[in-house]
Amino acid sequence: MTDAAARPVLEARGIVKVFGQHRALDNVDFAANAGEVHALLGENGAGKSTLIKILTGAYHPDAGELLLDGQPIHLRDPLHGQGYGIGTVYQEVNLLPNRSVSENLFLGRQPTRFGLVDRRRIDAQARDLLSRYGLDIDVRAELSEYSVAVQQIVAIARAVELSGKVLVLDEPTASLDRNEVQRLFEVVRGLKAKGLAIIFITHFLDQVFDLADRVTILRNGRKVATQRLDTLNTTDVVRMMLGKDVAFEHHPTALTGSTRGQVRVAFKGLNRKGLAPFDLAVHEGEVVGVAGLLGSGRTEVARLMFGVDGAEGGEILVDGRPVTIRNPAQAVAAGFGFCPEDRKLDGIFGDLSVRENIIIALQAKLGWFRALNREDQVELAGRYAEALDIRAANHDMPVKLLSGGNQQKVILARWLAIDPTFLILDEPTRGIDVGAHAEIVRTINRLREEGLALFVISSELDEVVAYSNRIVVMRDREMVAELAGPDIASDAIVQAIAGTPQEVRP
Amino acid sequence: MNVFKALALCAGLGGLLLSAAYAEGLQGKVIGFSQIGSESGWRAAETSVTKQVAAELGIDLKFADAQQKQENQIKAIRGFIAQGVDAILVAPVVATGWEEVLTEAKEAGIPVVLLDRGIEGPEDLYLTSVASDQVKEGRVAGEWLVGAVGDKQCNVVELQGTVGSSPAINRKQGFEEAIAGKANLTIIRSQTGDFTRSKGKEVMEGFIKAEDGGKNICAVYAHNDDMAVGAIQAIKDAGLKPGSDILVVSIDAVPDIFAAMVAGEANATVELTPNMAGPAFEALDAYLNNGTVPPKFIITESKLYTPADDPQGEYERRKGLGY
């Protein structure tokens, strides 16, 4: 230990957790010190969430012990953990959206007067509390009226108020945009300065380097290392996570306009209320990347293109012929495919098999009476599962049992099975582990090389830069800039997003 | 005591006047009738018989269908009070919750007659209640069977009404009372047929299978005619002759059971008269015209019908009543 002075607040020693045949955690040590942000990293299935659940009391370890300030503790449940000062904030804010902000802050411990809830005092206390987090909002309004970032901060404020020693942040930034993330980080830094031990779980490596002091990396239920981050770089971390060297195939300027072919799909003046009309042509063998903050209108563009939301004006041409797209079925008939951002909600059919998930769009396109027989289905599923390296024990198992990355590949396979002319991918790498992430990026590149026209939305700039021929930048529900060829670079995009006009070429 | 004398005189005079009016009976009187609804054929028949009788007597009958809801009945009764009717007939959908609205009627001086069902609460809230005696109905059916089989050994199967309903409980009780002393009559199986034809048929099918193809069964007693009609079909499907191989006795006297009697497939039924309004109007006539307070409970006749009682004629008479 390099920090001999640092005092561990919450410590786990030799933790073992077994589910059935599977050792989710195998002799894992972990210590969170006062006044530090300790990142917890690992691929999906590495044991992060199991460890967190043990630290907060949601699971009971099969072996090993927990120490709080050096004293052994046995947590019955998260509430009990809260009593010891261990608070948790989850990715999906688990507060009551239809109650006021102040009620959410004080729920279960409202100050009362004569046995009645003293609203005025609650509101005053809530305002006071949130001002310490730099938040000046109407605390009487319903929580759901505020952005996820504000809700996240309210959740943190509540957790810190209730607990105050250890704060566990479980993927708090997953649904926040850049500014919101920074705001959240300010709050976290403030808490760190006050001496809280903060455990931070995320998929975003840059955020880890931005915020955390130390990192513990898990792989397959074992601890790989705990190290100070200032001694590491990204490659080190990824290497430890994957146990092998992976590198993004960065070729930011390798793609030029010359590789693209004919115009496959053209959108002319397409618009809808709340979205400025746009013109866009996507060529054969071209990836048009979309960059922009959350809420810039990027997902809305994709939904409009695919007919999920009806267009109020404009036209769509496929290979020069106008097509009508008022609903996704028509889009599929026109050869479009769409991997939606929320895979679980809009993408997978959890109880259907991998095979059925792959053939479903083709089957919908063929209609009810031209059923693919079992042999066709097996053949199709096999072909695309192999092409995309979908790892499943067999193709008759429910797709919900696959990892996030494999589910994403199943949806991709679903669209490849219809032999699409145009593929829309909305955040194809969100929430999946690093290994699968790299594979999906490789796949996008390969599809482009095979001549597909793609439209890819991603909030990870490095990623967009890695596979796009052109990048459309969106801001305030409008396409504000287009970068191509040598202009494609992370900092140019950042400037375009930030809206510094002198940097943006017309 | 002048006041009393004056009142007595008035009453006497009134009596004289009324006796003149008595000749006209209820002619021109306005009577409100709050009916439960039309959930069964019998209920529909009660409605049409009431309307028929009222028309014969020259009564201006205000009819209100409550569609099985007490609040509709209360609304209707309040409406009748507001219209200042001469009397109100109510077939109460439930037994409780009537005190307020019936007190209002009482304060307005409007006599209320309950039809077919009773209520819980003070008896002074209504003039009288006209209803059948369900226990007696069962007893009449049982007595007929006792007479019909004589000393012969006879196994009876019973098709009960809906479990827990008062006709099912009472008709069962009455029948059991009637056969109590007879060692040769035993109820070997008893199941609910929910007062419906199809359940009656299904249950009878089961009984026949369970009792050696029906050879062990000498008679079926059904708590209503509809179940008996279903049972008759089950008996026929099993290759037996209803009415002779298995005797059929039931209660209600709906048209279809008379049709079965004509075909020789049913042996007896006990009438639950749909004419509850007749006795009610008689009581009202006596009360309104000469102040005669009727007994608190008027029991309708439970008349037995057998193939000897002109089933064809009964069928024709009842066909149009809405059963």
Next chain:
Amino acid sequence: MTRQTVDLRPSTEPPLPRPRPLASLVTRPQVIALAAVLFVNWLLFPGFFTVTWQDGRLFGSLIDVLNRGAPVAILAIGMTMVIATKGVDLSVGAVMAISGAVAAVMVTSGYPAWLAVLAALGAGLVCGLWNGILVTLLEIQPIIATLVLMVAGRGLAQLITEGYIVTFSDPVLIFIGTGSFLGFPMPVVIAFTLMLLATLIVRRTALGLLIEAVGINRSAARFAGLSSGALLLIVYTFAGFCAAVSGLIVAGDIRGADANNAGLWLELDAILAVVIGGTSLMGGRFSIPMAVLGAMIIQAMNTGILISGFSPEFNLVVKSAVIIVILVLQSPLSARLFRRLPGKSQ
């Protein structure tokens, strides 16, 4: 990596249209439950399995179970598909009453039987279509949308019959309810034929898969280019059709249309049959034959109670106790327990 090697035994897998070993069929909880109920019936009444040939037809308690279970089985065929789409149809009992009323009133008014049957089936289709329109176009929740017809439908049937039990003596209608074919009662023949046809249609076409997809995730279905609206219309209309067939059988059986009582509460038995058959109320995987089996389990229980000689006050208690046992047997918990058993014995 461990996540991807989950061992999925075929027995836990939802029904798929492909031949499976007989061994796995007889270990289905539904089959075990039916066998158990029949066994108890036999204990209560040793003549339960006796089937004789009488007047050119099969005769016996077992035949009664099939015959009396047929109306609910037919309802369950339609209900299975509705439930697979994450919906429910509460109106089928009322539609039965409407169908019977239409047929009875038409034959008693002198129309030929074939026209009465067609009109009754047509009425069922229209009722189903109405439900489908409420659910699809107006996006009313299925339970509410079909509740409308559940309440109004019985009233409609009463209007058609004018409150009477309309009795008829038309031989064709009576044949539908009480006739026999190859010794089997017509209701059984109709239910079996309908089950085979429906199963063939949903499994030979892609209809079954698409219905399951819509039921599992309607939003994903939309994104995958499925027109769930048309599917829902078809499914609800078919449920209406099944209810009409069932209504004809029930009316033919008692030679009359009893608008007050025909099909009363049968929608609940149909839903129960579907659930016993293993189709989740949350939609998704479904099996029509298993739902029919569910209907037979319910009827075997009803018939068992009838011939047991228990007093009728016990009917509902016994029935609900048996149903609880069946549902517990089907629960994921007991599935896990069962899977462990063979492992231990080896």
